[in-house]
Structures are given as structure tokens and as C-alpha cells.
Amino acid sequence: MTVSKTVQPDENHPTNPIPSPLSDVTILDLTVALAGPVATLLLGGLGARVIKIENPIDGDPCRCNPPYIGVDGVSLTRRRPDDVSLSAVNRLRNKLGVTLNLKNPQSRAILADLVRKADVLVENFSPGTLDRLGAGYESVRAINPRIVYCSITGFGADAGAGPTKALDTTIQALSGIMNVSGEEGEPPVRIGVPIADISVALFGVIGVLAALHQARRSGIGQQVDVSMLGSLTSLVASEPYDAMEQCGAAVRTGQTFQRLAPFGVFRASDGYVAICAYTDAFAHSLFRVMGREDLIHNDRFRTRDTRVQNFREVDAEITKWTMSLPAADVVAKVHAVGIPVSQVRDPKTAMRDPRVVARHDTVPLLHPQYGRVGDVYGMGLPIKFSAASAEFEPSPPALGQHNQAVYADMLGYTTEQLEQLRRDGVI
Numbered sequence: 001m002t003v004s005k006t007v008q009p010d011e012n013h014p015t016n017p018i019p020s021p022l023s024d025v026t027i028l029d030l031t032v033a034l035a036g037p038v039a040t041l042l043l044g045g046l047g048a049r050v051i052k053i054e055n056p057i058d059g060d061p062c063r064c065n066p067p068y069i070g071v072d073g074v075s076l077t078r079r080r081p082d083d084v085s086l087s088a089v090n091r092l093r094n095k096l097g098v099t100l101n102l103k104n105p106q107s108r109a110i111l112a113d114l115v116r117k118a119d120v121l122v123e124n125f126s127p128g129t130l131d132r133l134g135a136g137y138e139s140v141r142a143i144n145p146r147i148v149y150c151s152i153t154g155f156g157a158d159a160g161a162g163p164t165k166a167l168d169t170t171i172q173a174l175s176g177i178m179n180v181s182g183e184e185g186e187p188p189v190r191i192g193v194p195i196a197d198i199s200v201a202l203f204g205v206i207g208v209l210a211a212l213h214q215a216r217r218s219g220i221g222q223q224v225d226v227s228m229l230g231s232l233t234s235l236v237a238s239e240p241y242d243a244m245e246q247c248g249a250a251v252r253t254g255q256t257f258q259r260l261a262p263f264g265v266f267r268a269s270d271g272y273v274a275i276c277a278y279t280d281a282f283a284h285s286l287f288r289v290m291g292r293e294d295l296i297h298n299d300r301f302r303t304r305d306t307r308v309q310n311f312r313e314v315d316a317e318i319t320k321w322t323m324s325l326p327a328a329d330v331v332a333k334v335h336a337v338g339i340p341v342s343q344v345r346d347p348k349t350a351m352r353d354p355r356v357v358a359r360h361d362t363v364p365l366l367h368p369q370y371g372r373v374g375d376v377y378g379m380g381l382p383i384k385f386s387a388a389s390a391e392f393e394p395s396p397p398a399l400g401q402h403n404q405a406v407y408a409d410m411l412g413y414t415t416e417q418l419e420q421l422r423r424d425g426v427i
Contacts, residue, residue, distance in 0.1 A: 018389040020047020025212065027120040029053060029095060030102075030135065032060050034168070034194060035228065036124030036152050037091040038201035038379075043120070043208065044094030045381040045392045051114065051406055052092060052397070056099035056427055059399040062087040069367050073374040082369060088396050089365045090378040097397030098406045099427045106426045108134045113411050115143045119215075120208055124152040126164040137223045147221040148211040152204050156227040166228050171196035175232040180241055183254035200231040253311070260304075261311035262286065265344060266319050268327035272344035275318065275334055280304060285337040290321040351377040359384065360391060368395040403427055 025048040029040040037060065044050040054060050063085050066076045070083035100107050111134070115121065121140055123130055130136045137149045137157075151157040154166020172178050172190055182189035207224035215221045240259075241251050249258060256264030260278040277286040280303060287295040295301045295317060300310045307314050322330050327343045334341040351362045361382040367373050381390055407413045407427070421427045 018387070020390055021385065021388050022046045022048035025049070025119045026117055027051065027122060028114055028118045030121060030123040030125070030130070031152070032124065033062060033197075034087075034091065035197040035200050035204075036122060037062065038198060039150070039152060039204040039208075040122050041091055041094060041379070041392070042201065042205050042381070043122075046383075046390050047388075048120075050095040051118075051402075052095035052097050053100050053102075053111075053114075054097065054399060056101055056400060056425065059099075060088065060092065062091055063399070069365065069374050069376065071367070071370045071373055074376055084367055084396070086365060086376060086378070089367075092396030093393045095397060096402040096406055097400060098403050099400035101426055102130075102133045102135060104424070104426045106421070106424060110407075110411075110421075110426065111135055112143050114406075115140050115147065117410065118144065118147060119212065120148045120150065122150040122152070122204070122208070127151075127153055127157050127159060141221065145220060146215055148208055148215055148224060149221065150204050150208050150211075150224040150226070152200055152226055152228075154228045156230065157223070157225040159227070166196075168194040168196045168228075171228045171232055174229055176236045176241070177232060180236065180239075180251055182252055184250050184252050186252075186254075188252075195235075196228045196232045199235055200226050200228045203231045256311055256315050258311045259308055261307045262314045262318055264315065266315070266322040266330075268322045268330050269325055271327040273322060273327050273330045273334075274342050274344060275322075275330075276340040278304075282339045283307060286318070286334065286339055289333050289337055290318070292317065292321070356380075356382075363392060363394070366394040368398065400427070 022043060025043075027040060027043055027048045027050045029037070029050050029052040031037050031040055040050050040052070052060075058064075065085045065087035066078075067074050067086055068076075068078050068083040069086055069089065070078075070080050072079065074086070075083070100110060102111070123135075128136075131139070137151070140147055140149055153159065154164060154171065169190055172195065173188075175196065177195070178188035178190060181191060203226045204224065207226055211222050211224050244259065245251050254264075255266070256262070260276070262275060262277045262283060265272050265274050275286065277283045283301070283304075284296045287293060287301075299306060301307050301314055301317075325333075331341050331343050350356075356362050357377075359382070360380040362377045363380040364372055365374075365376045365378040379392070381392055383390055403418065407418055407421075408415070413421075418427070
């Protein structure tokens with residue numbers, strides 16, 4: 001795993017490897033699906049040694065998610081044995097892949113050896129599952145009191161009785177985010193990005209980094225408990241929807257953001273544009289660009305407060321103008337007077353923006369054997385350091401690819417021990 005890189009020497013930078021921020025951190029990854037693997041992916045991108053533990057029979061379920069990438073490019077079905085799920089390519093990079101059957105009693109001694117070497121354990125099983133397997137927080141803490149144990153769950157590690165299964169869509173429904181998305185009077189709208197999974201992964205990483213810092217200071221680890229519902233609901237609570245509703249304002253306002261009107265997405269003759277004219281100066285400049293200076297002097301639109309009260313009428317006037325022009329012309333005219341504006345792009349175009357590609361915010365996804373056989377992009381690491389290296393590896397490990405490196409080289413198991421563990425179905 002790459003944890004440092006060498007730069008060309010100059011008078012300001014000697015020829016030394018640039019360290020990664022977490023190059024001295026070892027993480028046990030007991031996660032599956034999306035939220036947990038994204039959290040450990042981010043930690044791995046920051047340089048941590050991430051040991052991905054998978055069931056030796058079938059591995060992480062994300063390995064079976066369509067679409068797949070293979071020698072012939074991408075497809076919705078697996079056409080060859082060496083086709084690899086793009087979900088796996090995206091989420092399993094920067095990890096050492098080992099297999100361990102946690103349901104086999106022999107696994108407990110092996111996991112204990114790994115725990116002794118680890119600084120962090122990240123898991124996203126249903127509450128109580130790892131307790132029954134001898135890998136819960138209390139068991140792990142007894143082996144390594146310094147460990148940071150991050151639990152990513154749907155409703156919290158202490159949720160108690162009730163449903164424990166959580167998927168992004170059900171959490172979006174529960175959090176209220178669906179009811180602030182979509183057109184007024186229309187059905188709720190699911191956010192296209194798996195925002196519940198991604199947001200809890202980000203909060204999990206923040207919690208891990210904070211707990212690591214404290215553990216290095218105190219010598220004592222702790223459990224970091226983050227939930228999908230709590231993470232996403234906290235994002236919804238960042239906007240005053242409750243107060244707006246109490247004031248009689250609509251909560252679901254579709255393409256517009258009422259309290260900053262005019263602020264939202266407007267139809268052009270050939271697409272859509274986002275215009276954010278949220279101050280009096282911006283709004284008045286927009287009205288001038290539209291050739292509607294009369295709106296500046298209209299008491300319903302002259303100030304922010306009156307525009308918010310009459311946002312539907314404001315949007316209607318702007319839409320009449322934007323629909324008369326191509327999106328590119330709208331953007332050029334609005335940008336020329338300094339108002340924040342952009343064209344609404346499709347994901348394919350957005351992910352290939354030269355600005356994000358140059359910064360490795362998005363990166364090509366590569367097949368482990370055949371390299372770049374399809375024009376597909378995935379997550380990069382959108383964090384740049386002035387004195388540290390942080391990036392994602394281009395492809396994921398095969399199931400159990402690093403058993404030798406971890407169990408033999410790191411833990412000191414003999415060849416005979418490993419063979420016996422394989423025969424017993426432990427690894």
C-alpha cells in the first residue's frame with residue numbers, strides 16, 4: 001500500500017518521502033456494503049494501513065454489485081470470472097485484503113492477535129452481532145485498552161429494541177430529507193446520492209480522528225458511536241425548516257430555496273441553470289440583466305424579505321427570461337455581472353471536469369489485472385495537504401490477497417499454521 005511519495009528536489013524541498021498523515025495508524029476493517037467501507041476507504045486514503053477482513057466464502061457483498069468492469073469494458077452482468085464490481089473497485093481500494101470466518105471459534109485467537117496490532121477497529125454490523133462473535137467493544141477493549149472502536153449503525157449502538165436494519169432510502173425517509181426535496185404539492189423525492197451512507201461515513205471518520213488524538217494523549221481508547229439516522233437528521237436540522245413551517249412557509253419548495261429568493265434552478269431553452277441572487281444587490285443586477293428594471297422598484301420584489309414572501313412570483317418572472325435563452329447564454333449574462341450561476345450538468349460531465357480530475361477529486365477506476373479498460377470514474381480524495389501525501393490506490397485487493405502479508409509477515413504465523421487454518425475454513 002502506498003503511504004508516501006517522493007518529490008523532485010528543489011531548494012525548498014529536499015529529496016525525502018512525503019509522509020501520509022495516518023501512516024503510523026493500523027485499522028481493522030470489519031465493515032460491509034457502503035457506509036463502513038467508505039469510512040475505511042477515507043482513512044486508507046489518508047495513509048492508514050487498513051486490514052479489510054472478509055468472509056472467506058463470499059467476501060463483502062459489494063463485490064457482487066453491478067455494474068462490473070472486465071477486459072471487455074463495463075456491463076450490468078458478470079460475463080467473465082475476472083469481472084470486478086465497480087462498487088468493490090470504488091470502496092475496497094487502499095486496503096489489505098484478508099479472509100477470516102468470524103463464526104468459526106478458531107477465529108477469536110486470530111482476531112485477538114490483529115487487535116493487539118491495531119489502533120482502530122471500524123465495524124457496521126447490527127448492534128449485538130459482534131458481541132455474539134466475541135468481537136464487540138468490551139471484548140476488544142479487554143485485549144487492547146488503547147483501541148478506538150468505531151461503530152457505524154442505522155440507529156446507534158445503544159438503540160435498544162426496535163428495527164435495526166437500515167438502508168440509505170429508509171434513513172432518508174425517516175430523517176425528513178425526502179420531505180424537503182421535490183416540488184411543492186408533489187410526492188417526496190429520494191436524493192440520488194446515497195447521502196445517509198456517505199454522511200455517516202464522514203462523521204465516523206471525524207470521530208475516529210478525534211478519538212485517536214485523545215488516545216495518543218491519554219493512553220486510553222474508546223468507542224465512537226455514529227448512526228445513519230442521527231447523521232442525516234443533523235444535516236436536515238442545519239436549515240430552519242421547523243421555524244419556516246411555524247411561520248407558515250412551505251417546507252418543500254422544489255427547485256427554489258425560498259428564504260434566499262431568488263435562489264434555485266431555472267429552466268433554460270435547452271437545459272437548466274442554477275442562479276443564486278440572494279442579496280439585494282445580486283437580485284437588482286439580475287433584474288437589470290433580464291431587462292426588467294421595473295422589478296427593482298416593485299414593492300413585492302425590492303427587498304429580500306418581500307422577495308421571500310413572494311418567491312413564486314419572483315421565480316416565474318425569472319423563468320420567463322431563462323426559457324427564452326440557451327443555458328450557456330444565461331450563464332454568460334448572469335456571470336458577467338458577478339452573480340453566482342452555473343449550468344446544471346450530468347454526472348458524467350461533472351466527474352470529468354478538468355479541475356476535479358487534475359486535483360484527483362475524481363479518478364479513473366481500474367481493473368486489478370487489465371487496468372483502464374472502461375471509461376469510468378469514481379471517488380478520489382478531495383483533500384490536499386501542503387506537507388503530506390494522501391491518495392487512493394487505483395484498484396482493490398482480491399478476496400484474501402494479503403493473507404500471507406498480514407498473517408505470516410505481520411503476525412508471524414507459519415506456513416503450516418496458515419495451511420491448517422485454510423483447511424479448517426477459518427481463513
